[in-house]
Amino acid sequence: MILTLQPVGRVDASVLQRIGFALAPFGEVRIAREKPLPRPTFGPGPKRYRAATFDRVCKSTDGDRVLAITNVELCDPELGLTLVFGHADIHGRWAVVSLSQFGADGETKLIERAVKTAVHELGHTLGLGHHDANPECVMFFSEKLADTDRKGRGFCPECSELAKLTLSRLQT
Template sequence: MNLTIKPFGRIDSKVLEYLREELHDMGEVSLSASQAVPDSFIQRNRDGQVQYLATEFEKAMAPEKGDRVLAVTDVDLFERGLNFVFGHATIRDRFAVISIARFGNDGPEKLLERSAKTAIHELGHTLGLYHDDANLECVMHFSEKLEDTDRKTRAFCTRCNAVAAFTLSRLGT
Protein backbone atom coordinates (compact mmCIF):
# COMPACT_ATOMS: atom_id res chain seq x y z
CA MET A 1 0.00 0.00 0.00
CA ASN A 2 1.15 3.52 -0.74
CA LEU A 3 0.20 5.97 2.00
CA THR A 4 0.50 9.74 1.72
CA ILE A 5 0.52 11.92 4.84
CA LYS A 6 -0.87 15.39 4.09
CA PRO A 7 -0.40 18.07 6.78
CA PHE A 8 -2.98 20.84 7.09
CA GLY A 9 -2.01 23.77 9.30
CA ARG A 10 1.01 23.89 11.61
CA ILE A 11 2.15 20.37 12.34
CA ASP A 12 5.54 19.87 13.97
CA SER A 13 7.88 17.92 11.70
CA LYS A 14 8.59 15.56 14.63
CA VAL A 15 4.94 14.46 14.60
CA LEU A 16 5.02 13.86 10.85
CA GLU A 17 8.27 11.91 10.96
CA TYR A 18 7.02 9.85 13.90
CA LEU A 19 3.85 8.97 12.02
CA ARG A 20 5.86 8.13 8.94
CA GLU A 21 7.93 5.65 10.98
CA GLU A 22 4.98 4.20 12.91
CA LEU A 23 2.88 3.64 9.79
CA HIS A 24 5.68 2.04 7.79
CA ASP A 25 4.30 -1.46 8.53
CA MET A 26 1.26 -0.59 6.41
CA GLY A 27 3.40 0.09 3.34
CA GLU A 28 5.37 2.85 1.68
CA VAL A 29 4.75 6.20 3.40
CA SER A 30 5.41 9.59 1.81
CA LEU A 31 4.90 13.13 3.07
CA SER A 32 3.07 15.69 0.98
CA ALA A 33 3.55 19.46 1.17
CA SER A 34 1.80 21.26 4.01
CA GLN A 35 -1.30 23.26 3.21
CA ALA A 36 -3.33 25.82 5.13
CA VAL A 37 -6.81 24.73 6.18
CA PRO A 38 -9.08 26.26 3.50
CA ASP A 39 -11.40 29.01 4.70
CA SER A 40 -14.16 27.37 2.67
CA PHE A 41 -14.33 24.37 5.01
CA ILE A 42 -17.59 24.25 6.94
CA GLN A 43 -17.05 25.69 10.38
CA ARG A 44 -18.98 26.16 13.55
CA ASN A 45 -18.24 28.19 16.64
CA ARG A 46 -18.78 26.38 19.94
CA ASP A 47 -18.19 28.44 23.06
CA GLY A 48 -15.73 30.70 21.25
CA GLN A 49 -13.80 27.82 19.68
CA VAL A 50 -13.84 27.32 15.92
CA GLN A 51 -14.30 23.75 14.73
CA TYR A 52 -14.12 22.26 11.24
CA LEU A 53 -16.28 19.54 9.75
CA ALA A 54 -13.99 16.51 9.43
CA THR A 55 -15.47 15.30 6.14
CA GLU A 56 -14.42 18.54 4.41
CA PHE A 57 -10.82 17.33 4.35
CA GLU A 58 -11.71 14.61 1.84
CA LYS A 59 -12.27 17.24 -0.88
CA ALA A 60 -8.86 18.79 -0.33
CA MET A 61 -7.13 15.38 -0.31
CA ALA A 62 -8.70 14.12 -3.54
CA PRO A 63 -5.76 15.15 -5.78
CA GLU A 64 -3.20 13.44 -3.53
CA LYS A 65 -1.57 10.26 -4.77
CA GLY A 66 -1.62 7.00 -2.82
CA ASP A 67 -3.83 4.06 -1.98
CA ARG A 68 -4.60 5.89 1.26
CA VAL A 69 -4.23 9.55 2.23
CA LEU A 70 -4.01 10.64 5.87
CA ALA A 71 -4.58 14.31 6.67
CA VAL A 72 -2.98 15.54 9.89
CA THR A 73 -4.24 18.87 11.20
CA ASP A 74 -4.02 21.14 14.20
CA VAL A 75 -7.60 22.44 13.97
CA ASP A 76 -10.44 21.10 16.10
CA LEU A 77 -12.74 18.71 14.24
CA PHE A 78 -16.38 17.73 14.58
CA GLU A 79 -18.85 15.49 12.81
CA ARG A 80 -22.55 16.15 12.57
CA GLY A 81 -24.18 14.86 15.74
CA LEU A 82 -20.92 14.84 17.73
CA ASN A 83 -19.33 17.62 19.79
CA PHE A 84 -15.85 16.76 18.51
CA VAL A 85 -13.80 13.95 16.99
CA PHE A 86 -10.11 13.06 17.22
CA GLY A 87 -10.28 11.81 13.64
CA HIS A 88 -12.53 10.63 10.84
CA ALA A 89 -12.52 8.09 8.05
CA THR A 90 -15.12 6.37 5.94
CA ILE A 91 -15.10 2.58 5.89
CA ARG A 92 -13.17 1.32 2.83
CA ASP A 93 -12.54 4.81 1.46
CA ARG A 94 -9.03 6.08 0.79
CA PHE A 95 -9.15 9.19 2.98
CA ALA A 96 -8.68 9.65 6.73
CA VAL A 97 -8.02 12.71 8.89
CA ILE A 98 -6.72 13.14 12.44
CA SER A 99 -6.48 16.25 14.56
CA ILE A 100 -3.93 16.89 17.28
CA ALA A 101 -5.97 19.84 18.62
CA ARG A 102 -7.39 17.94 21.62
CA PHE A 103 -4.37 15.79 22.47
CA GLY A 104 -3.59 17.95 25.50
CA ASN A 105 -0.42 19.34 27.00
CA ASP A 106 0.87 16.15 28.59
CA GLY A 107 4.27 16.34 26.93
CA PRO A 108 5.70 15.44 23.53
CA GLU A 109 5.67 11.67 24.14
CA LYS A 110 1.91 11.66 24.80
CA LEU A 111 1.32 13.81 21.71
CA LEU A 112 3.24 11.36 19.52
CA GLU A 113 1.59 8.29 21.07
CA ARG A 114 -1.93 9.70 20.71
CA SER A 115 -1.18 10.77 17.13
CA ALA A 116 0.00 7.28 16.19
CA LYS A 117 -2.94 5.50 17.83
CA THR A 118 -5.46 7.83 16.21
CA ALA A 119 -3.81 7.53 12.78
CA ILE A 120 -3.74 3.72 12.96
CA HIS A 121 -7.37 3.71 14.12
CA GLU A 122 -8.58 5.94 11.28
CA LEU A 123 -6.53 4.07 8.67
CA GLY A 124 -8.06 0.88 10.08
CA HIS A 125 -11.45 2.20 8.99
CA THR A 126 -10.13 2.67 5.45
CA LEU A 127 -9.06 -0.98 5.54
CA GLY A 128 -12.62 -2.09 6.31
CA LEU A 129 -12.56 -2.14 10.12
CA TYR A 130 -15.39 -0.95 12.34
CA HIS A 131 -15.16 0.07 16.00
CA ASP A 132 -14.25 -2.80 18.32
CA ASP A 133 -16.53 -2.31 21.31
CA ALA A 134 -15.53 -5.63 22.90
CA ASN A 135 -11.78 -5.07 23.26
CA LEU A 136 -10.77 -1.95 25.21
CA GLU A 137 -7.11 -2.40 24.23
CA CYS A 138 -7.64 -2.82 20.47
CA VAL A 139 -6.64 0.28 18.54
CA MET A 140 -10.07 0.11 16.86
CA HIS A 141 -11.87 0.74 20.16
CA PHE A 142 -13.76 4.06 19.94
CA SER A 143 -12.14 6.93 21.85
CA GLU A 144 -14.68 9.18 23.45
CA LYS A 145 -12.01 10.89 25.56
CA LEU A 146 -8.21 10.94 25.84
CA GLU A 147 -8.27 8.32 28.58
CA ASP A 148 -9.75 5.88 26.04
CA THR A 149 -6.92 6.61 23.62
CA ASP A 150 -4.31 6.27 26.35
CA ARG A 151 -5.73 2.93 27.53
CA LYS A 152 -5.70 1.18 24.17
CA THR A 153 -2.61 -0.10 22.40
CA ARG A 154 -1.39 0.74 18.90
CA ALA A 155 -2.14 -2.80 17.74
CA PHE A 156 -5.16 -4.40 16.12
CA CYS A 157 -6.65 -7.28 18.10
CA THR A 158 -6.54 -10.72 16.45
CA ARG A 159 -9.91 -10.28 14.72
CA CYS A 160 -9.18 -6.76 13.44
CA ASN A 161 -5.68 -7.73 12.40
CA ALA A 162 -7.05 -10.49 10.15
CA VAL A 163 -9.31 -8.03 8.30
CA ALA A 164 -6.56 -5.39 8.00
CA ALA A 165 -4.01 -7.97 6.80
CA PHE A 166 -6.41 -9.22 4.13
CA THR A 167 -7.03 -5.70 2.78
CA LEU A 168 -3.33 -4.82 2.92
CA SER A 169 -2.47 -8.01 1.01
CA ARG A 170 -4.91 -6.98 -1.73
CA LEU A 171 -3.14 -3.60 -1.88
CA GLY A 172 0.23 -5.27 -2.29
CA THR A 173 1.63 -4.83 1.22
Protein backbone atom coordinates in the same frame (compact mmCIF):
# COMPACT_ATOMS: atom_id res chain seq x y z
CA MET B 1 0.61 0.16 -0.01
CA ILE B 2 1.65 3.79 -0.28
CA LEU B 3 0.47 5.85 2.69
CA THR B 4 0.77 9.60 2.25
CA LEU B 5 0.76 11.85 5.29
CA GLN B 6 -0.76 15.14 4.21
CA PRO B 7 -0.14 18.03 6.60
CA VAL B 8 -3.04 20.49 6.44
CA GLY B 9 -2.21 23.85 7.97
CA ARG B 10 0.93 24.20 10.09
CA VAL B 11 2.15 20.86 11.46
CA ASP B 12 5.58 20.37 13.03
CA ALA B 13 7.85 18.43 10.64
CA SER B 14 9.43 16.33 13.40
CA VAL B 15 5.98 15.29 14.63
CA LEU B 16 5.07 14.19 11.08
CA GLN B 17 8.30 12.21 10.77
CA ARG B 18 7.74 10.41 14.07
CA ILE B 19 4.15 9.56 13.14
CA GLY B 20 5.32 8.37 9.72
CA PHE B 21 8.01 6.16 11.24
CA ALA B 22 5.43 4.53 13.54
CA LEU B 23 3.10 3.87 10.59
CA ALA B 24 5.78 2.13 8.48
CA PRO B 25 4.19 -1.32 9.05
CA PHE B 26 1.35 -0.17 6.75
CA GLY B 27 3.77 0.16 3.83
CA GLU B 28 5.75 2.95 2.23
CA VAL B 29 5.07 6.21 4.07
CA ARG B 30 5.46 9.50 2.22
CA ILE B 31 5.10 12.97 3.66
CA ALA B 32 3.52 15.46 1.28
CA ARG B 33 3.98 19.21 1.22
CA GLU B 34 1.73 21.21 3.51
CA LYS B 35 -1.63 22.23 2.09
CA PRO B 36 -3.77 25.08 3.40
CA LEU B 37 -6.78 24.41 5.57
CA PRO B 38 -9.96 23.86 3.58
CA ARG B 39 -12.54 26.59 3.45
CA PRO B 40 -14.08 26.53 6.92
CA THR B 41 -17.36 24.74 7.36
CA PHE B 42 -18.02 24.71 11.04
CA GLY B 43 -20.37 22.50 12.97
CA PRO B 44 -22.79 23.85 15.56
CA GLY B 45 -21.32 25.17 18.79
CA PRO B 46 -17.61 25.95 19.13
CA LYS B 47 -15.73 26.72 15.91
CA ARG B 48 -14.57 23.27 14.91
CA TYR B 49 -14.01 22.14 11.36
CA ARG B 50 -16.38 19.55 9.98
CA ALA B 51 -14.06 16.57 9.58
CA ALA B 52 -15.68 15.55 6.30
CA THR B 53 -14.45 18.76 4.62
CA PHE B 54 -10.93 17.33 4.60
CA ASP B 55 -11.97 14.95 1.82
CA ARG B 56 -11.32 17.70 -0.74
CA VAL B 57 -7.74 18.09 0.44
CA CYS B 58 -7.11 14.34 0.53
CA LYS B 59 -8.67 13.52 -2.83
CA SER B 60 -6.07 15.69 -4.57
CA THR B 61 -3.18 13.88 -2.84
CA ASP B 62 -1.51 10.78 -4.32
CA GLY B 63 -1.31 7.50 -2.41
CA ASP B 64 -3.25 4.31 -1.80
CA ARG B 65 -4.26 5.85 1.52
CA VAL B 66 -4.03 9.52 2.48
CA LEU B 67 -3.93 10.59 6.11
CA ALA B 68 -4.43 14.30 6.67
CA ILE B 69 -2.79 15.60 9.84
CA THR B 70 -3.95 18.94 11.22
CA ASN B 71 -3.88 21.03 14.38
CA VAL B 72 -7.45 22.35 14.17
CA GLU B 73 -10.32 20.93 16.19
CA LEU B 74 -12.73 18.66 14.33
CA CYS B 75 -16.39 17.74 14.71
CA ASP B 76 -18.71 15.27 13.01
CA PRO B 77 -22.21 16.75 13.37
CA GLU B 78 -23.69 14.11 11.05
CA LEU B 79 -22.93 11.59 13.80
CA GLY B 80 -23.83 14.04 16.58
CA LEU B 81 -20.20 14.37 17.69
CA THR B 82 -19.14 17.88 18.66
CA LEU B 83 -15.45 16.93 19.02
CA VAL B 84 -13.60 14.10 17.28
CA PHE B 85 -9.93 13.12 17.30
CA GLY B 86 -10.17 11.78 13.75
CA HIS B 87 -12.47 10.81 10.93
CA ALA B 88 -12.25 8.40 8.00
CA ASP B 89 -13.97 7.58 4.77
CA ILE B 90 -15.05 4.00 5.57
CA HIS B 91 -13.70 1.65 2.88
CA GLY B 92 -12.30 4.79 1.20
CA ARG B 93 -8.76 6.05 0.79
CA TRP B 94 -8.61 9.02 3.14
CA ALA B 95 -8.74 9.89 6.82
CA VAL B 96 -7.91 12.89 8.99
CA VAL B 97 -6.38 13.12 12.46
CA SER B 98 -6.43 16.26 14.61
CA LEU B 99 -3.52 16.82 16.97
CA SER B 100 -5.32 19.67 18.74
CA GLN B 101 -6.27 17.70 21.86
CA PHE B 102 -3.17 15.51 22.17
CA GLY B 103 -0.29 17.72 23.32
CA ALA B 104 -1.15 18.95 26.82
CA ASP B 105 0.93 16.15 28.38
CA GLY B 106 4.03 16.66 26.24
CA GLU B 107 5.29 15.60 22.82
CA THR B 108 5.75 11.91 23.68
CA LYS B 109 2.05 11.62 24.64
CA LEU B 110 1.08 13.66 21.58
CA ILE B 111 2.89 11.21 19.27
CA GLU B 112 1.48 8.15 21.05
CA ARG B 113 -2.08 9.47 20.84
CA ALA B 114 -1.63 10.58 17.23
CA VAL B 115 -0.31 7.17 16.17
CA LYS B 116 -3.15 5.30 17.90
CA THR B 117 -5.70 7.61 16.30
CA ALA B 118 -4.02 7.31 12.90
CA VAL B 119 -4.02 3.50 13.06
CA HIS B 120 -7.68 3.59 14.17
CA GLU B 121 -8.69 5.84 11.26
CA LEU B 122 -6.63 3.84 8.76
CA GLY B 123 -8.42 0.76 10.09
CA HIS B 124 -11.70 2.35 9.03
CA THR B 125 -10.33 2.86 5.50
CA LEU B 126 -9.53 -0.86 5.50
CA GLY B 127 -13.16 -1.64 6.33
CA LEU B 128 -12.92 -2.08 10.09
CA GLY B 129 -15.65 -0.82 12.39
CA HIS B 130 -15.46 0.10 16.05
CA HIS B 131 -14.48 -2.89 18.17
CA ASP B 132 -16.50 -2.16 21.28
CA ALA B 133 -15.86 -5.59 22.80
CA ASN B 134 -12.13 -5.04 23.33
CA PRO B 135 -11.09 -1.73 24.96
CA GLU B 136 -7.42 -2.53 24.30
CA CYS B 137 -7.89 -2.88 20.52
CA VAL B 138 -6.95 0.24 18.59
CA MET B 139 -10.38 0.06 16.90
CA PHE B 140 -12.14 0.71 20.22
CA PHE B 141 -14.04 4.02 20.01
CA SER B 142 -12.31 6.81 21.96
CA GLU B 143 -14.81 9.10 23.60
CA LYS B 144 -12.10 10.79 25.65
CA LEU B 145 -8.31 10.86 25.83
CA ALA B 146 -8.31 8.26 28.62
CA ASP B 147 -9.81 5.77 26.12
CA THR B 148 -7.01 6.50 23.66
CA ASP B 149 -4.37 6.26 26.39
CA ARG B 150 -5.70 2.87 27.56
CA LYS B 151 -5.81 1.11 24.22
CA GLY B 152 -2.84 -0.30 22.35
CA ARG B 153 -1.33 0.81 19.05
CA GLY B 154 -2.30 -2.33 17.20
CA PHE B 155 -5.27 -4.32 16.04
CA CYS B 156 -6.62 -7.21 18.08
CA PRO B 157 -6.32 -10.62 16.32
CA GLU B 158 -9.81 -10.35 14.82
CA CYS B 159 -9.28 -6.85 13.41
CA SER B 160 -5.76 -7.76 12.28
CA GLU B 161 -7.07 -10.59 10.10
CA LEU B 162 -9.64 -8.32 8.46
CA ALA B 163 -7.04 -5.59 7.86
CA LYS B 164 -4.61 -8.11 6.32
CA LEU B 165 -7.26 -9.16 3.80
CA THR B 166 -7.71 -5.61 2.57
CA LEU B 167 -3.98 -4.87 2.60
CA SER B 168 -3.27 -8.01 0.55
CA ARG B 169 -5.78 -6.85 -2.09
CA LEU B 170 -4.04 -3.46 -2.25
CA GLN B 171 -0.68 -5.08 -2.92
CA THR B 172 -1.81 -7.16 -5.90
